[in-house]
Structure formats: structure tokens, C-alpha cells
Amino acid sequence: MKKGFILYCLFTFISIYSFSQTKISGKIISNENENIEGASVYLNNTTIGTITNSNGEFQLKAPKGNYTLVISFLGYKVEQIPITTSKIPISLNITLKQEDTLLNEVIVHKTKYDDEWKYNLIRFKETFLGRTSLAEQCVIQNPKTLHFEYNRKTNSLTAFAKEPLKIKHKGLGYLITYDLVHFEIKGKQLFFSGYARYENLKKSIKKKWKQNRLKAYNGSRMHFLRSLLAQNLKNEGFLINQFKRVLNPERPSEEKIKMAREFIRLHNKNINFSKRITTPKTPLDSALVTLRKSRLTKYKDYLYKRDVPYKDMIEYIENNPFLNFENYLSITYTKESEEDKYLIGMFGRRKKASGVQTSNIVLLEKKSQIENYGILLNPHSIFNEGYWAFESFANMLPLNYQPQKKQ
Template sequence: MKKGLFILYLFFSTLIFSQVHVQGNVVSNTNEPLEGASVYFNNTTIGSITNSEGNFELKAKEGSYTLVVSFLGYKTKQLQVTSINNTQRINIKLEEEDNLLNEVVIKKIVYDDTWKYNLSQFKQAFLGRSKLASECKIINEKDIYFDYNPKTNTFKTFCKQPLQIKHQGLGYKITYDLAEFTLQNNQLFFSGYAKYENLKSFIKNKWRKNRLETFNGSQMHFLRSLLSQNLKKDGFVINQFKRVLNRDRPSEEKIQLARELFMLTSEPIDISKHIPNPITPLDSAIVVLQKAKLPKHRDYLYKRNVDYPEMFSTVNNTNYLDFNDYLMVIYTREIEEDNYLVGTFGKRKKASGVQTSYIVLLDGKSEIDPSGILINPNAVFNEGYWGFEAFANMLPLDYQPTKN
């Protein structure tokens, strides 16, 4: 989710390449060294803790990164760093956190049935409904506070402390500093900063298998495959379609007027009856509400097996995800999870035997990091299978699939 997230890889190669090598010092606003401050590249397993003098050092492969620095009682700070051949020295001064807001929020928290219900809603939206979501546990649930505005149908979540998540399915301990979480009219936006750590010093076979299955068919997999031009080899089929308003469905204004007429009518109404030729205003209202069940849009497929130049462009050695209308991304080597087929409201979909996702660019072309991650993840809206896969199905951006 959303996010300002940037990609990097583990630093292990002995080959000569451009690299990111960051050394630095973290101090308070009174210039006192902060020992034990957390310093990491966002959404990766690459991080460190400052020593008694406030010093740290990080190394990573070529790429663009967000460096995150956090310490209890101080405001989290983020800095952008990019690949250069020489060591970068960064001195960071943290400001003390204003505890007034936290104190106000804490006083409002009541762990009653409403809070428990809100927690379940938050976990379903944030962690998701996949099999892996059931293996994700938020350790510090009581640090979470919820706010719901019925007038705007807006559900927001705040956290007193970063979320501590134990992911038994993928084998990670994740510290997630939630910056924003808003669910409004079934549209979700969340953003934050994640630090991944392996739960154990060795990777269990279960975790290795789950990580590979999670990577396969993911957006990360798609983008890396797109840049290397291996889509067909990697099991992807890409089609292109247009989405237009469904003219057979009445406008929202007509639907609202029909509902208001129903409210003013005292006699029983059979909404299911067939009315080929409406005569009365009530007949017309019934037909309108019957057609209101039609989809708001219709999709028109106009191109199969889209060529690479029609999906991305390169300007000054920078790659962009760049296409018109919508892309249908079909991953043919894995089937849908049963939880996806059941759906949020229990209505079962027909299995297709493949994983199909739909993407649209929200603000023109979107830059792709050389390692295959969108520089701005908010530039693309996901539907279908990628829309189903939430935080529990996210891998750290330095993940590399194992080779047989």
C-alpha cells in the first residue's frame, strides 16, 4: 500500500558494480548521540542499530532507496539516497515527538465490542483474506486506535507504536510504522515504513516455498519479467481493454429518485416482477432499480498478447510502465486461492484456473526502478487478484527467488 517505497538488493556480490554505501550518525535535537536507533532501507531486510556513539553503516546494491530512521520518543525521519560509487556520510538529527496527541488518543481507547469489531475489520483490510493472512499476527493490537465517520463512511486507523507483526507463513518479523490507513467507500489507502527481519537465522523449507509461491505471479514478478522481456517465458499473458460506462444502467440520480419514490409508497411493491412496458411512475421506478444491479462499466478487450513497446517506454535510460486504457495481466502457472473465489461477501466466483489482475495508470506513465519496482506504487490501481493480495502477501523488496 502506499507509500514511497523503493527497491534494493542484498549486498553480497563480489563483482564490481555501482553501489549504495551509507555511513552516518544519529543524534537528538540537543546533539546527544542516540544509541539503539533503528536505521533501515524501507521495506527491505537491510537495516542496522546505532551504536553507543550513534553511528551506523548500511550497504546495498545499485538502486534508489528510502532511508528510515526511528527512535522511541522521536519523530521518524526519511531520506532519499541513490547509487554512487563512493561512501555517503549522513548526519541525522531527530526531533522529539509531541506526546500530546498520543495521550489524547490513548484516553479514547476502550477495548469493548466496538473496538474488537473495528480490529477485525482493520485486519481483514490490511492483512487481507489470503491463506497467508491467517498466519500473520499483530503482536501489539492494543496500540491500535480506530475512528469512524458515518457521514463520510470513512474508517481510519492510528497506532501509538509501530505495528509488530509476526509472519509465520513467510518467516518474517515485520516492524511497520503506519503513517496512514483510510478505508472509504470500499477504497483502501494505507502507507508506512516496513523493516523486515528473518524469524530465524536459517530459512525453513516452508518459508522458502511460501516466499517463492508469493513471488510467482505478483506485481514484483511481473515488473521484473517486463524489464527483462521474459513475460511469456515466465508464464504471463498480457491483454489490453477499454472500460466505458454501461449505458444500460441508469444514472445514480435516477436510481436515487426511484428509491425516494419507493419510500413514499405505502402499498407492497414486488421489485422482481417483469414490466416490459412501464406505464406508471412506480413501474418505471421498479425497472430503474432492476437495472441498477447491472455493472457500472463494461470492459471491451481489443488486443491480446500486447507487445513490450506498448507496455513500457524508456527515456534517458529510465524505464516507465507506460500504456493506454487497462492491462489484463494473466499468470498461467498458479490457480486462484479458494478465499479469492469465495469473495468478501461469501458469493463464490467461478474458478478460471489462472490468476488474473487488472491495472490502470492513475497519473500517466510510472517510473520503474532498475530492479523492477514502481518508484511510486500509488501510480497504479490494482483490481482482480493483485487487489485481493494485501500486506500478508507482500515480500521485502530485496527478495530474490531461489533457483532450482
């Protein structure tokens, strides 16, 4: 049997997770009926987990709720099992299937650590870890486990990992093990998912780490969702507005822009691009005006509701909370200002400082269930813009993080 990459459960639940726990136990075997020792068994998006013993057995405890039990072992496909915990113990027998060898062969044998790979690694770090001051304090200790594929037709970059990433976060004081499941940059959009494990770098938490963790939490999506559930958004520093996004009527359609570009390409030698045109008199004038208007923003946002009431953001179905709203939400956190790197932007164009952190979110599904510790059951059900898009993985915290109450 292959030796696995052992992942340790590094935290115990505290505070709201300390009550009424359910015992979950079971046995993990391979499809050759061999006991799998060292498999990682944990509840997704929590820090509840353990590893299997020499008999392939595991045992853990979880508070009441709906979870996805994840079983991970190097060389085998990740298994995900939805479970609902209660007072009744849960016992499971799980068989892991071996991973397809084709992708592994591509990753192992085709990866060349040349200039192109180095460039893609920089792009990966800037998008996955982010560009914040905390991201600068993250070190991927095993970067050569990463393999990149670039598709010129779709302008997309995809990343794969042969083994879990080891990330030393000197800003927050964690050693993070991250199982990368999916990573893709497509145009200006980023999508990534995986499973994270957090370990304190030292037993005693430095004052600097406590301060940085609190700063990372304040204004975060986790902070917002917890405040939404507690219905204390204003006290926590959040202002919520609602807006619609529509096509800019002043900007020509994509079809007209394409036709104008083709027309100009055919007459390129005889065109005065600096010509001032008030009223187009010729087809060439019209094409130039269309091309100039193509620089306008494609969409316009129209604010139509300030201080959005809770009933327009959250819905309860069988006592389960769901994020549910129309159009877009603008979420402004008033107790911290933007970082300088956010104002500079990716292309060096400095924005005017507002003194607050503003993020936009849109639901990609009709509604999205919120877990009580401040995450969405399906993290891909919303799309972030603004400050939350700027704050990427380096600013994320383990779900059992609780800010210290002011004395």
C-alpha cells in the same frame, strides 16, 4: 533522552545487489542537540539498514541507485531523505523533530478495547494481512498498539499505531516489524503504507518456508515487474491484455436513480414491487424500471488488445524504466490457480474457478518509475483489482528475495 524502539537490519543484499556499493554515513541528533542512540536508519523498500550507536552515528553500504533514506525513532517524526548513490561516499547530519503529542494522547488515552475495537481489529486483519492461506499463519503479537477511528459520513475506517507492529509470519518464516504510516478502508478501497523489517525466525530456513516463499513470489506484482524489466513475461507465465472501462449505458444515471427512489418512497404504500413491466405506462412504472436497472453493474469493460507489446507498457527516460500504459492492464498468471477463499469472496458468493490468477491494474499517475528489484518507486501510483487485491501484506516478500533457479 527517550529510549527508542530498536530496529535491526536483518538481511544483506545478495545477487544483483552485491556489486559496486556506496558508503553512507552520518549522525542523528534531536532538536535539543542530543545524540540519538538506537534510531533505525535504512533505505526505504530495501533491507539495507542499521541502527545508530551511542554517539548517534551510523554507517551502511548500498548499491548504485536512487533511494529514500528513512530515519525512524519512537517519539520523533520519521525523516525521509532522497539520495542517489554512486562511488562517492555520502555523509549526512540529520536532526529529528519530536512527534506531535496530540495524536499520541488520543491513541494512548482514548483507546477502549471493547467489542467495537475487536470488530475493527478483525476488519484490519482481513484487509491488511489479507484472506489468503498465508494470512491465516500471521499473528500480530502486539494488537493493542492499534487505535481505530470510524467515520460514518465517509464510511471509512482509519488505523493508527502507537509503536511498530510485530508480526510473526509462521507461513513464510519471518518476524516482521512494521511501521504503519497510513491505513484507511474507504468503501471497497484499501490504502496502506509503512516500512517493513524482516527477520528469519530461525537461522536455517525450513523447506516449508522456502516452498511458501516461492509460491508467494510466483504471480506476484514483484514477479510481474521483474519479468517486465527482463522482457520474459510469457516464459514466466504472464499473459497481458488491455481493456477500457466505460459507464454501462444500460444503467440509469445516479441522478435518475436518486429521483426514482424518492418517487417510490412517496408512493410506497401503493406499490406492487413484483409487478411485471414490459413498457412503462405511468411515472411509477418508470421509477420501478429505473430502480431495477440500478442493480446493473456501473461499468463495463471492453477488451481491445491482446498480448500487449512491451513498448505499450514500459518507457525508458534517461535509462530509467517507467510503467506507462493507457486505460487498464489485465495480467493473467497461468502457472497457478486461485485459492479457494478468493473464489468464495468476502460475502460468500462463490465465483467459477478459472484455473489462473487474474489481476487488473490502472495507473493513478501518468507513469510510474520501476526499481530494478521489482517495485514501483511510488507504490500508490497504481490501483490493484482482482487477485493482487486479494493478496495483501501476508503475501509480500522482502525485496532481496530471489527465487532459487531450477537445477
